[in-house]
Amino acid sequence: MTNIKDLAKMANVSVSTVSRVLNNHPYVKEEKRLAVLEAIKKCNYQQNINAVHLSKGKTQLVGVVLPFTDLPYFGQLLKGIANQALEHNYKLIIFQTNYIESRELEALQMLKQKQIDSLIICSRTCNLALIQEYLSYGPIVLCEKVEDTHLAATFVNHYQTFMKALDYLYEKGHRRIGYTLGRKTGTNSHERQSAYADFIKKYQLPNNPDYIITGCYHLEDGSQVVQSIQAMSEPPSALLVTSDQVAAGIVAYCQNQQIAIPDELALIGFDNQPIAKMLGITTIEIPIEEIGKNLFLQAINEEISSIEMEAKLIERGTV
Amino acid sequence: MTNIKDLAKMANVSVSTVSRVLNNHPYVKEEKRLAVLEAIKKCNYQQNINAVHLSKGKTQLVGVVLPFTDLPYFGQLLKGIANQALEHNYKLIIFQTNYIESRELEALQMLKQKQIDSLIICSRTCNLALIQEYLSYGPIVLCEKVEDTHLAATFVNHYQTFMKALDYLYEKGHRRIGYTLGRKTGTNSHERQSAYADFIKKYQLPNNPDYIITGCYHLEDGSQVVQSIQAMSEPPSALLVTSDQVAAGIVAYCQNQQIAIPDELALIGFDNQPIAKMLGITTIEIPIEEIGKNLFLQAINEEISSIEMEAKLIERGTV
Numbered sequence: 001m002t003n004i005k006d007l008a009k010m011a012n013v014s015v016s017t018v019s020r021v022l023n024n025h026p027y028v029k030e031e032k033r034l035a036v037l038e039a040i041k042k043c044n045y046q047q048n049i050n051a052v053h054l055s056k057g058k059t060q061l062v063g064v065v066l067p068f069t070d071l072p073y074f075g076q077l078l079k080g081i082a083n084q085a086l087e088h089n090y091k092l093i094i095f096q097t098n099y100i101e102s103r104e105l106e107a108l109q110m111l112k113q114k115q116i117d118s119l120i121i122c123s124r125t126c127n128l129a130l131i132q133e134y135l136s137y138g139p140i141v142l143c144e145k146v147e148d149t150h151l152a153a154t155f156v157n158h159y160q161t162f163m164k165a166l167d168y169l170y171e172k173g174h175r176r177i178g179y180t181l182g183r184k185t186g187t188n189s190h191e192r193q194s195a196y197a198d199f200i201k202k203y204q205l206p207n208n209p210d211y212i213i214t215g216c217y218h219l220e221d222g223s224q225v226v227q228s229i230q231a232m233s234e235p236p237s238a239l240l241v242t243s244d245q246v247a248a249g250i251v252a253y254c255q256n257q258q259i260a261i262p263d264e265l266a267l268i269g270f271d272n273q274p275i276a277k278m279l280g281i282t283t284i285e286i287p288i289e290e291i292g293k294n295l296f297l298q299a300i301n302e303e304i305s306s307i308e309m310e311a312k313l314i315e316r317g318t319v
Numbered sequence: 320m321t322n323i324k325d326l327a328k329m330a331n332v333s334v335s336t337v338s339r340v341l342n343n344h345p346y347v348k349e350e351k352r353l354a355v356l357e358a359i360k361k362c363n364y365q366q367n368i369n370a371v372h373l374s375k376g377k378t379q380l381v382g383v384v385l386p387f388t389d390l391p392y393f394g395q396l397l398k399g400i401a402n403q404a405l406e407h408n409y410k411l412i413i414f415q416t417n418y419i420e421s422r423e424l425e426a427l428q429m430l431k432q433k434q435i436d437s438l439i440i441c442s443r444t445c446n447l448a449l450i451q452e453y454l455s456y457g458p459i460v461l462c463e464k465v466e467d468t469h470l471a472a473t474f475v476n477h478y479q480t481f482m483k484a485l486d487y488l489y490e491k492g493h494r495r496i497g498y499t500l501g502r503k504t505g506t507n508s509h510e511r512q513s514a515y516a517d518f519i520k521k522y523q524l525p526n527n528p529d530y531i532i533t534g535c536y537h538l539e540d541g542s543q544v545v546q547s548i549q550a551m552s553e554p555p556s557a558l559l560v561t562s563d564q565v566a567a568g569i570v571a572y573c574q575n576q577q578i579a580i581p582d583e584l585a586l587i588g589f590d591n592q593p594i595a596k597m598l599g600i601t602t603i604e605i606p607i608e609e610i611g612k613n614l615f616l617q618a619i620n621e622e623i624s625s626i627e628m629e630a631k632l633i634e635r636g637t638v
Contacts, residue, residue: 070394078388082415096401
């Protein structure tokens with residue numbers, strides 16, 4: 001690919017002369033100007049858009065940090081972000097991190113180097129203090145509840161939502177309630193853990209650490225969840241499953257094993273994915289696409305806002 | 320965000336003076352140089368990475384054109400691409416097109432303007448001749464069989480694969496076989512249609528245009544597929560369903576309607592998604608992540624190659 005240096009070499013002039021010719025600068029000898037134009041013609045040189053970005057200080061690019069691209073939750077979030085990006089004539093740079101901190105840092109570094117105008121962090125592993133150091137380089141938007149008023153965010157109140165779901169299971173007669181998480185760290189998981197701790201305290205229920213099952217992301221993880229509770233002397237009678245994918249995997253595995261849902265095991269999923277509707281799973285609806293839309297709009301807005309989204313219990317047949 | 324123009328204004332010098340100071344050019348008056356350095360210090364100016372790209376002629380960015388980000392097929396393809404991008408220190412720009420041609424053109428335009436080094440087109444709506452016009456600006460890789468030797472591609476031979484699946488259903492005794500597609504256009508769909516046409520000719524089966532059901536992408540589309548075949552006077556006894564998502568939707572709807580699979584309706588899905596395994600769906604395994612990996616490697620390679628991937632029938636319980 002021809003660049004300004006190649007042109008300079010071909011025309012036998014300095015790089016700054018090429019730059020002056022490209023920018024119609026007056027002080028260029030006619031002879032050199034013609035040599036540069038000839039070189040440009042010869043190699044079909046297309047003015048580099050990076051030169052335009054350099055002079056404007058804007059790239060129309062927004063970075064999106066996601067741990068995984070193949071989980072329906074993040075796919076839908078990305079869809080909401082991408083549709084807005086299209087409407088506002090922005091492009092997205094994707095950072096698929098697998099929750100590896102250095103990959104999040106790369107995204108922050110690109111913001112610092114002005115290769116993106118702003119950054120949406122859908123889920124993170126690096127700490128908030130580190131993110132704050134990059135705030136002066138452009139807007140950073142998070143998908144979790146943050147106290148810092150310098151950070152924009154669209155989020156669901158996972159403490160309240162989790163508590164509501166736990167109370168619902170309690171009202172339905174359940175006293176041994178467990179839950180599944182993707183990972184233990186992360187603001188959303190912390191909120192859920194803290195809701196659970198307050199819940200068992202409120203009703204003076206025993207605290208059984210085995211009832212918290214982590215590493216649950218995919219459909220395939222459902223069978224392991226069931227196997228692990230089957231191995232317990234006092235298995236939970238109900239589970240909050242923070243992904244409909246995992247909940248669907250549990251339903252399918254229980255069907256195979258002839259474990260009756262909800263009689264032997266009650267379930268509440270999260271997200272209200274199409275698969276939850278298809279399998280009749282009671283779930284907490286999260287407006288994922290709408291959250292994606294807000295995240296994008298916040299990313300291109302100078303004003304810093306914090307938007308709480310409603311989550312809604314959808315009663316179906318698994319409780 | 321401060322750019323070179325802002326610095327010039329603050330230092331009360333010309334833009335080219337700022338540029339010379341940034342590049343350590345010798346012919347700058349000391350007084351002006353100090354003014355620029357003072358301005359830089361004042362606003363914490365970070366040298367724009369776009370300036371670096373401009374001088375290198377490379378961006379370490381690869382564009383990825385996808386119609387949808389929320390379909391598991393494309394999510395897995397993107398995962399394969401993204402993992403390789405990480406390994407080779409590239410970033411991805413995502414173009415979610417919803418099959419709108421102008422959005423594909425934008426991606427091609429960005430290649431022309433050198434905002435990306437190369438382009439991966441996972442599925443397209445614009446014609447091949449148009450894509451060929453952009454080949455001089457950087458590598459373009461397709462995910463379909465192409466005759467043009469200037470285009471790199473990783474693909475599955477959908478003609479052969481479809482024929483093999485049709486033959487399998489024929490051997491199992493089926494004579495009324497239908498199939499579902501996402502859209503009728505697109506190379507992969509054309510190959511499938513042409514395999515089907517040759518198949519019914521080979522066995523002298525009647526050609527029923529109702530047996531081709533289009534617009535099938537999602538889990539939710541399964542119920543409509545079943546409803547549409549229920550409305551036929553002579554419904555097909557077997558379906559090739561070109562997405563495991565749709566096949567899963569069909570299985571779930573049939574369970575609800577007490578339609579026996581495979582006795583009343585036999586099914587072969589495509590992809591071998593986890594949901595196919597979960598529901599025991601006979602399917603054609605497509606190595607999606609591996610395809611994504613190849614697409615990326617081809618995108619950063621100067622050599623043009625064409626890689627055919629194997630698809631494999633996985634026998635389960637729906638035929």
